Amino acid sequence: MERVRITVFDTTLRDGEQSPGCSMNVHEKLRMAHQLDRLGVDVIEAGFPIASDGDFEAVQAVAAAVRRPTIAALARACTPDIERAWAALKGAVRPRIHVFLATSDIHLKYKLRITREQCLQQARESVALAKSFCDDVEFSTEDATRTDPDFLCEVVQAVVDAGATTVNIPDTVGYTIPSEYAQTIRMLRERVKGIENVTISVHCHDDLGMAVANSLAAIEAGARQVECTINGIGERAGNASLEELVMAMRVRADRYAFHTDVVSEQLYPASHTLTEITEVPVQPNKAIIGRNAFAHEAGIHQDGVLKNPLTYEIMTPHSVGVPDSRLVLGKHSGRHALSLRCEQLGFRFERRELDEIYRRFVVLADRIKHVEDHHLVELIQETTTTTVQMPTASAQGIPVAVIAAAAAANTSHTTDRAFTVQSTDARLEVSLSSLSEHHGDQEDYLWGV
Ligand code: KIV
């Protein structure tokens, strides 16, 4: 299957930083830009230079320091913005001026207070001005998905004629759906003369949770550039998430005949860098890079993953730069995962002893959300007297404190000691001596897994 290359336009430093709490200073933008460079994105939109002196400096600094990708800067369709964008960009090896103007009647009437005729003229003139500075000019028809289709074709025709090299069709308010968006892209390809000589770009917001699906539908319909952000940050509900787009194309290469030059192993490092900079946490269940994306708690799943990761993982954690899958010990976990974790902690048990540990583990896990290593070591101490094997230095990846706790195991065997979970919730104090009284029928089912 011949694969078409999709240009990845990253707007983490522009649309992304428009998320509440995500603004970045010059130093932070530079750090993120270097990570985006390592990630292999094609275009970095570094900022909106007219917005503030800080953003101007940030675009200038990124343009000077990051030399491989194209560096873009945003400008409204007016002279001061375009001149400011160019002033910030001119040190770049590959500069791009990105001009935008709203085209929907609702924006023209209430926000810009201009007619369609004025909009057409402003679009033409702004592209011509940007073109006088820079060959690479992108034009965005803001709120394209709520624009009258005939008028959208007229504006796109005007900017193509004026020399735009990329035409972006944003779903600014996250309103469209995949079939409709694909139809818009097909319509433009059919009706705009010369559009085959420019790159059609898509830019989707996630207000209905469809930004990634819409972007992929548009790519299938002929778009060749996708605008997106790390962790999906961006205005309101955010932008299409870069990591989801890239991995959808990679994992489902059987259905998507496209490829990007993104180095997927850099996805998690990029996400992590952004979180460190903005201090805005990623939701745990976020696809690809969330804390739980490769975590398995259910016993049936843990058992399957231990036998063969393909049973419940459609990509390897390594392929996206995540260090490893995580087996989370909780109330849905099975004996297979528990015994593996015990072994990793340096303990190996006879079948009957493991049964007893498992019985107590299930009762404990019913009361606390996650059974951490130190809980497990304490539980083992309380349960066993003779068969504990002392952990060795080779116990893989186990914190020294846990090994030390385990080493002390044989010294204290007070069976009535309270099992203190690190929480302010007093209800989480579980007496180990009472654990064995609580195991129920349900665990017979769990034993099989
Ligand atoms: O969402 C949008 O329309 C934008 C444009 C400036 C491209 O961010």
Ligand code: ZN
């Ligand atoms: Zn946007």
